[in-house]
Amino acid sequence: MKGRLIAVERLGEGAVAAALLVDGRLEDLLIDPPEADPLPRPEALHWARVERLVAVAGAAFARLGDGTTGWLRAPQARPGDMLCVQVARWPDPGKAPPLNERPVWKGRYALLTPGAPGANVARGIRGHAERARLQALADAGxxxxxxxxxxxxxxxxxxxxxxxxxxxxxxxRAMFDADRAAMTGTAPKLLRPAPDAAARALRDWADPEPDAVEEGEDAFERLGVWDAIADLRRARVDLPGGGWMSVEATAAMIAVDVNTGEDFSKGAAQRVNLAACAELPRQLRLRGLGGVALIDFAPLPKGARQGVENALKRAFAEDPVDTTLAGWTPLGNFELTRKRERRPLREALRDG
Incomplete structure (x- = not known):
């Protein structure tokens, strides 16, 4: 199966899953919980009431329109203040979700950014004529x-x-105006629900344009998505050439261990390390993992470290999740930190 394909499947009780396949290979995955699950969802927009301050952290806890509580960096806030906030990401287990006091109204082609005025065109768009055309549309918008x-x-x-x-x-613009008009009163309320996995997929995976979109109860089974998800339940990831790596998440960090397997030939370590660099962003993305990750590469001399680091930079440059490469530790491991914007797959599968 060649090309880019988006598969959407309704899992029951309002749960929705979406998968992006490129040439038959699973490249991205979104799974929402059932509708009855009270978990606050990313991008939901709330008119929230500040209830408690944590001065030492410069943070505030705010009551949301669905009855749950979130937190945000708001050192100037006072109890009773009403704020327009947006859920920033899925909450960690047992914790309140982080909130953003600068919501964004997001579409496929454009973003509205209150508090950050001006009309801008994404840097990734090339060509003077194309940028000028889009700048004119932004100015008019x-x-x-x-x-x-x-x-x-x-x-x-x-x-x-x-x-x-x-x-x-x-x-x-119409959504923004309607939501702004609803920002009244002293009772928390949901201004706009979060888009589900299908809506986010069709919006955010549309560049480049998918060749097809398939929906149906058996779409995942027909396209091999459930088989790929079964592989993601295991720590071991087989790599080209016979090597492998394990990707395991703990409460504190993500541990990645790279192994040459049964290949003891000259250059085996460097080959498997480079293969691990290429595959790691995909594995972290599909598993929904964020936070600190420590990579124990197959043994390599210090002189070979730069090649591995360069391979990591190339691999993560194409990944949609913000990742910072921190560098080598004194023990020879590589450390990175990744934005926690995805819901861990192990949690999503408990719902789905």
Whole structure:
């Protein structure tokens, strides 16, 4: 199966899953819990009431419109203040979700950014003529907007029709106006529910345009997605050439161990290390893992470290999740930290 394909499957009780396959290989995965699950969901927009301050951390806990509580960095907040907040990511088990006091209204082609004024075009869009065209659309899209409202044209807008981009910006503006008008009163309320996995997939995986979208009760089974998910339940990841690595998450960190397997030939360690570098972003993405990761590469001399580090940089440059490569530890391991924006697969599968 060649090309890019998005598969969407309804898992029952309102749970939704979406998978991105490229040439038949699973490249990304989103799984939402059942509708009855009270877990706050990323991108949900709330009119929230500050209830408690933690001065030492410069943080505040706020009551959301669904009755749950989230926290945000708000050193100037006071109990009773009403704020427009957006759930930033899935909460860690037993913890309140982090909130963003600067919500973003996100579409396929554009973003509205209150508090960050100006019309901008994503850096990834190339070509003077194309950037000029999109800049003109962005400028027109902000006509008559509040002074503090900003707009960003996303990379997916490259070569898209003017009418499609203009239409989406108009929809985002209408959503923003409606939500802003609802920011009244002293009772917490849900202003806008979070998009489900299917909506996020069709929005965020649209660049480049998928060749097909398949939906149905057996879409995952037919396309081999459940088989790929079964592999993700195991720590071991087989690599080209006979080597392998283990990827295991603990409460404190992600531990990655790279092994040459039965290959003891000259250069085996470097080959498996480079293969691990290429595969690691995909494994972390599909497993929904974030936080600190420590990689124990197969034994390599110090002179070979730069080649491995360069391979890691290339691999993570293409990954959509923000990752910072911290470098080598005194014991010769490599450390990185990754934004916790995904829900760990082991938690999602308990719901799905």
């Amino acid at each position: 902000l006509a008559g907007a509040p002074d503090d409202l900003g707009l960003v044209i996303r990379t997916a807008a490259a070569n898209a029709d003017d009418a499609a981009i203009e239409g989406e910006i108009a929809e985002l």
